[in-house]
Structure formats: structure tokens, C-alpha cells
Amino acid sequence: MVGKWLEGRAKRATGSAIAALLALRPATARVIADGTERELATEMLQPGDVLAVRPGERIAADGAIAEGLANIDESALTGESRPVARAVGEAVHQGAIVLDGRLLVSVTAIGATTMLARVASLVEAAQASRAPVQKLVDRVSAVFVPAVLGIAALTLLGWLLAGAAAGTAVLHAVAVLVIACPCALGLATPAAIMAGTGAAARAGILIRDAEAIERAGGITLVAFDKTGTLTEGRPRLAARHGDADGLRLAAALNAGSEHPLAHALLAALGAAPPPVTDFRALPGRGVEGVVEGRRLALGSPRLLTEAGASAGPLAALADAEEAQGRTLAWLIEGDRALALFAFEDAVKPGSAGAIAALRSMGVRVAMLSGDRDAAARAAAAPLGIAEVAAELLPAQKSEAIAAWRATGAHVAMVGDGVNDAPALAAADLGIAMGTGTDIAIAAAGVTLLRGDPALVPATLAITRRTLAKIRQNLGWAFAFNALGIPLAAFGFLSPVVAGGAMALSSVTVLGNALLLSRWRP
DSSP: OHHHHHHHHHHHHHHHHHHHHHTTSOSEEEEEETTEEEEEEGGGOOTTOEEEEOTTOBOOSEEEEEEOOEEEEOHHHHOOOSOEEEOTTOEEOTTOEEOSSOEEEEEEEOGGGSHHHHHHHHHHHHHHOOOHHHHHHHHHHHHHHHHHHHHHHHHHHHHHHTTOOHHHHHHHHHHHHHHTOTHHHHHHHHHHHHHHHHHHHHTTEEEOOHHHHHHHHTOOEEEEEIIIIIBOSOOEEEEEEEOTTHHHHHHHHTTTOOOHHHHHHHHHHOSOOOOEEEEEEETTTEEEEEETTEEEEEEOHHHHHHTTOBOTTHHHHHHHHHHTTOEEEEEEETTEEEEEEEEEOOBOTTHHHHHHHHHHTTOEEEEEOSSOHHHHHHHHGGGTOOEEEOSOOHHHHHHHHHHHHHTTOOEEEEEOSGGGHHHHHHSSEEEEETTSOHHHHHTOSEEESSOOTTHHHHHHHHHHHHHHHHHHHHHHHHHHHHHHHHHHHTTOSOHHHHHHHHHHHHHHHHHHHHGGGGOOO
């Protein structure tokens, strides 16, 4: 009965991670239509609806701020304890609390497509998944049960042949059957997985499945993307050179792009750019299109080289900007460079601490970046990252991961962008920043609900601890049976004592797993 109570407590404790998330969803929302506000059930909302959210209220659906400025508490969803400021154009999510200011939010996602629903679904799937080690336990159990029945039969026969009374022989055989109950073996892995994934979810770490836990436990090298992962991902235009009209033309090429450098160009322009036609993205290089009848391309130095364009007098300026660690983008027309843009991106406050924490855990740290080598090394140097591979296309990032794995390293890749998706999939463990793109998140085994690099060592810590609990539980279960069965067979345990010992083994396994729920990053 105590074991059953502990099992129920374990399920409630870990299931509360899902229940708490779903409880964040407001029952109703105020929708503005034809200039008036009316209350509507959350289930009735549609993309495009405009919600009015007052201070102290929860946001009823995912959306973008159409009007207003406010500090928002996202702690229950992302684990971030501090309020975050959100302004017009920024994304907000269902369940977050508006602390001050009135917001108008344009709905972009409802129902099962919201971040809140996806998080709850991932947590539930992870807790129901089976670790590879559990498959081994299942195979052992398949042999264990008939083996125990055989040992019980031999015990009965042996005592009878030794001249014992039939009642005594039966008691000893029954003691073997009772103490060998495989409950502890069956509970060892799922109990630890439930407790571990629940604790991780409360900290803002979503583990996709139990297999990801095992892969994370063996990681020896963590490779970080640079932009948006170790840096803020909100670069600003620090300098521009060349054609005076270059900024307007470059902004036009990026008008529909979600790339951080595109946002920086549009912010620097401060006005609506001219329209672009025949637009095409060049993965890992840049974009191209026709603006005001001129075919233009905007992208990395690699694009300049591949286009066979001449940098001309801008070459010396490019070297000077690169020496400062800035990221470069070239505006190209035909075979010549029209303009040069240099961007700066601040390193995230938690990056240095995250790198130091990984090193203290005995994990190597590297950086993979599509930026120029000088810019990548300028960002890596203050963080103490010596292994840097730069100027990489998405496929080359995957090749770098494969090369490390070929040397015996177990590699985790941390990224947030579309260009990181192949590397996330190629690594032993992909870790996606939840602030990144959906395709990066889909390719990863772990999703971090906030863009804090400190969650990377926390991920390895909770997975290592979960694996340790699984091993402890399995070790206890096997040791218990290895010791208890011979004692029962040779008559040192009565069925009553064996029953108590068997129950104690289940209680011990569950209690040990529940200790994981106390974990905090």
C-alpha cells in the first residue's frame, strides 16, 4: 500500500507539470470587433482576432503585439523568473501574465498549435516514452519470471528430497516466488523518467523522449551556433559603406525575411522599403531579387566570392570591420559590390557562465558559425572557446558534427535557426533554443523554452542525474533479487518476511526516483 501511494505521488508530481501548463489557459478572452470589446470563450478564437489584455490578466492565445508596451511574466511557461519587456511587433504566448500596461494582441496561433499546448504535448510524450535501457529490462524480465518459477519448483523438490515436511517445502518455495516479484525492475526506469522530465519541464527544459535522456547522459562535446544562441541574435547596423542608396535597396531585399540581420537593416532604414520581385533565398549565403528593375543580391562574403564580384575600394574597409569582429553583408549588382554593411551583436549575459559550467562538467566546447572567421573568433575569445569553425554552410555544419563523432566524441549541437537544423539532426543530441525557428525545434531532442545558454549545462545535469537514478534503481532491484532468492531457497526467509522485503524494494525504488523532483538548475 505504501508502494502504491508513492507510485501515485510520483504520477501526480510529474503529471502536475502538464496540468499546471494547461491551467495557464484562460477560459475567456476579450475580443475587439467593430470598435467594441466582447467576451468570448478561448476555444472560439480564430487567427487574426485582436485581443485586449489588461494588467494582471493572462494572454489567451499566441500572437503579436499590435499596440502597447508591457512587462510580461512568462515564468510558468519558460522558467524565466524575471519579467520581460515586450513591445509592438514582438511575439507573446498563451498563459503569460501582463504585469503593467494594456496590450492589443493579434492572434497568430490557437488550440493545439499554441506554444503552451505544444509544450504540454511534448512533456506528456516524454513521460510516456521508453528508454533503450528499459528494453533490456523487459528482455531480462521475460527470462526472469520463468526462471524464478523453475527455482521455486527446484526448491520444493530439493526440500522434499532432503526429508523436509511437505508444508515446510511449500513455504520455502512460496518464499522464493514472493521475494522475486519483479515490481522493482518494472518501476526502476519509468519512475525516474517521469520524475526527471517533470523537473526539467519546470525549469524550462523540454526533453522529447527517454532516448534523448540516454544520449544526453553521454555527451562529451557541445557545439554552439553563434548568432541567437551565444549572442543576443538582435544585431544592430554598426557601419555602412559604399552606395548612398545601398541601405534602402538592401532593406527592400530583406523586407519579408525573419533573419536578425534583416531586422537590423529595416530598423536602420526607419521607413518602408521599395517592393521586391522575383525574390529568392540563397541558403547559407543570402538573398536575391529585383528592386526597381535592378537585379541585386545581398549576403555573406561567401556570396561575393561565388558571384565573382569585385569588392573594389570597399575591400580595405571590409578588412577593418572584420578586425573588430563585426559580421559583414555585401550588396551586389552584377560583378561589383555596391555597398558594405557591418553588424554588431552583443554576447548574451549567461554565455560565459554556461561555457564555464560545461567545462567544469568535463565537456569540451566548440563554436560552429556561418560568419566570417574573424567575427566568429572575436565572439568566441571572451567566452574562452578555442575550437571555432566559421564560414560554414548548413551542410558543412553537419559535416563538422560527423567529423567529431568519427573521432569518438558524443556531440550535442545547440542552435536556433533554419541553417542549424541539419546539424541538430546530425548530432547525438540536438538542443534547440525555443526562441528559434520551428524547423530547428523539430530537429532537436531537447528544446529550451527560453534563450538562456545556462540551460545547456542544466540539461546535461538533469539528464545525468536521471540516468544515475535509473542505474541506482536497477542496481538495487537486481541486487535485491540476487541476494533474496538464494536466502529464500535455503530457508532463511519466511513468506511473510519475503513479502515485506519485496514491498520495501518497490518503495525504495519509487522513493529514490522521487528525489529527482527536488532538482533545480
